[in-house]
Amino acid sequence: MDVHLSIHGRQGLAGQLYRQLRAGIVDGRLAPGERLPSTRDLAAQLGVSRKTTLDVFERLIAEGYLRSRAGDGTFVAHALTHLAPRPLTISPSPGSGSIWEDLPDALPRTAPGAEPAFDFVGGITDKTLFPFDKWRSCIGHALRVQARGRGEYRNPSGEQELRLAISRYLAFSRAVVSNWQDVIVTQGAQQAIDVVARVVIRPSDVVAVEDPGYPPARIAFSALGARIAYVPVDAEGLVVDALPDNARIVYVTPSHQFPLGMAMSLERRVALLEWAQRRGALVVEDDYDGEFRFTGRPMESLKSLDSTGVVAYVGTFSKTIFPELRIGYVIPPAPLGTAMRRAKQVGDWHSCTMTQTALAKFMLDGYFAKHLRRMHKEYAARRAVLLQHLDGPLAPWFAPNAPAAGIHLVARLKAERDERELIARAAAASIGLYGIAGMYGGQQPVPGILFGYGGIGVADIHAGMEKLAGVMAASRL
Numbered sequence: 241m242d243v244h245l246s247i248h249g250r251q252g253l254a255g256q257l258y259r260q261l262r263a264g265i266v267d268g269r270l271a272p273g274e275r276l277p278s279t280r281d282l283a284a285q286l287g288v289s290r291k292t293t294l295d296v297f298e299r300l301i302a303e304g305y306l307r308s309r310a311g312d313g314t315f316v317a318h319a320l321t322h323l324a325p326r327p328l329t330i331s332p333s334p335g336s337g338s339i340w341e342d343l344p345d346a347l348p349r350t351a352p353g354a355e356p357a358f359d360f361v362g363g364i365t366d367k368t369l370f371p372f373d374k375w376r377s378c379i380g381h382a383l384r385v386q387a388r389g390r391g392e393y394r395n396p397s398g399e400q401e402l403r404l405a406i407s408r409y410l411a412f413s414r415a416v417v418s419n420w421q422d423v424i425v426t427q428g429a430q431q432a433i434d435v436v437a438r439v440v441i442r443p444s445d446v447v448a449v450e451d452p453g454y455p456p457a458r459i460a461f462s463a464l465g466a467r468i469a470y471v472p473v474d475a476e477g478l479v480v481d482a483l484p485d486n487a488r489i490v491y492v493t494p495s496h497q498f499p500l501g502m503a504m505s506l507e508r509r510v511a512l513l514e515w516a517q518r519r520g521a522l523v524v525e526d527d528y529d530g531e532f533r534f535t536g537r538p539m540e541s542l543k544s545l546d547s548t549g550v551v552a553y554v555g556t557f558s559k560t561i562f563p564e565l566r567i568g569y570v571i572p573p574a575p576l577g578t579a580m581r582r583a584k585q586v587g588d589w590h591s592c593t594m595t596q597t598a599l600a601k602f603m604l605d606g607y608f609a610k611h612l613r614r615m616h617k618e619y620a621a622r623r624a625v626l627l628q629h630l631d632g633p634l635a636p637w638f639a640p641n642a643p644a645a646g647i648h649l650v651a652r653l654k655a656e657r658d659e660r661e662l663i664a665r666a667a668a669a670s671i672g673l674y675g676i677a678g679m680y681g682g683q684q685p686v687p688g689i690l691f692g693y694g695g696i697g698v699a700d701i702h703a704g705m706e707k708l709a710g711v712m713a714a715s716r717l
């Protein structure tokens with residue numbers, strides 16, 4: 241027998257012996273067909289009682305690892321031959337692992353544990369201002385609801401109260417008219433985009449994305465075998481005239497172009513809808529942070545202009561509450577609704593019922609609207625301070641685009657410098673800056689910095705920007 245057995249102490253002897261023998265069988269050190277010592281010899285060798293070895297053998301026989309032949313002894317079962325170690329020959333479909341890119345690598349982020357003192361990372365929200373006391377009471381309510389029912393699988397599209405709350409909220413805040421039955425609750429916008437892509441894309445289909453754009457959406461499309469067409473954006477948003485004729489999906493962020501921040505003009509919106517109707521293409525509208533609008537009249541969603549049903553409308557609570565919640569939604573055009581509900585079900589059956597019930601209560605009791613009003617005021621103040629610095633002491637180096645909405649803004653570097661050098665110098669002064677070069681796909685990146693203000697307060701923006709001015713002046717960048 242090629243397995244070294246050892247017993248430690250006098251506790252759990254049978255368990256120790258069982259685990260060692262089982263491990264030896266599973267990893268192949270005890271080969272199929274190999275004879276084991278008798279229970280009597282093994283007991284003597286290990287200094288345990290015969291009853292211990294007998295019990296362990298009986299258990300391994302009952303589980304199928306060992307077989308006993310009367311009068312002949314106990315042997316390792318042949319059924320385990322296939323468990324012998326062999327190198328894995330399966331590779332990620334379709335042949336190359338490269339399509340599965342890491343989402344975090346595609347977004348600017350801070351290394352865990354190495355957060356700078358002044359961090360302008362994008363895509364995060366300020367949890368210190370979230371009404372956790374109210375949320376706790378909503379979770380308490382959800383727990384009570386949960387405790388009442390049977391343990392069961394629920395509707396893949398989501399809980400009725402939440403779908404109702406989302407539908408009402410969208411009607412009044414984004415002019416998106418929907419029946420609550422149209423809403424499919426997802427794990428964030430990311431799953432909404434994935435579900436749309438799964439239902440619509442066939443391998444080699446062309447998906448048009450904005451350039452620069454939101455890498456996680458592009459990755460979701462290309463992971464399903466789509467060919468990506470990068471379409472430029474200008475001050476009016478996506479350049480509709482540059483769309484390839486054969487695009488099956490056009491993914492856009494019309495309220496607040498990601499990352500550059502402009503809103504798509506009405507003319508372009510109409511042109512895009514007409515184009516999609518003519519070509520039989522689907523438009524995916526990602527309305528990820530349109531609720532925070534600071535100047536001008538609120539621009540209604542693209543979906544609100546969509547009379548013929550070519551828009552799949554995607555939204556999320558990642559910016560209005562926080563990303564860990566993982567709740568988003570999609571309102572698909574009617575003919576795609578059933579397929580998308582099924583795609584959601586195949587992926588994960590449905591989103592967590594407790595979070596959904598809590599969020600529905602949070603919205604229906606008015607806490608969400610109150611939180612939005614508070615955050616709107618807060619983000620407006622942060623944006624103003626940021627712009628005051630970028631347009632003031634930092635103006636020799638930065639040209640901010642001052643978007644009307646959102647919780648980040650992009651400032652281009654005035655001289656065509658490599659953004660990496662600036663980021664490294666800022667990091668040395670404990671200022672976290674993040675570039676936009678990685679968000680370009682088809683064209684030469686224009687150097688720029690994405691200043692997120694979701695996770696940094698007014699005082700720190702002030703201090704961080706003053707420090708940045710010092711870094712810029714000292715390094716003569």
Ligand SMILES: Cc1ncc(COP(=O)(O)O)c(C=O)c1O
Pocket residue numbers: 362363427428429430431454493498526528555556557558563567568
């Ligand atoms: C363009 C865009 N869409 C969607 C999201 C949010 O995605 P999720 O709801 O999956 O957190 C973000 C967050 O940064 C974003 O920038």
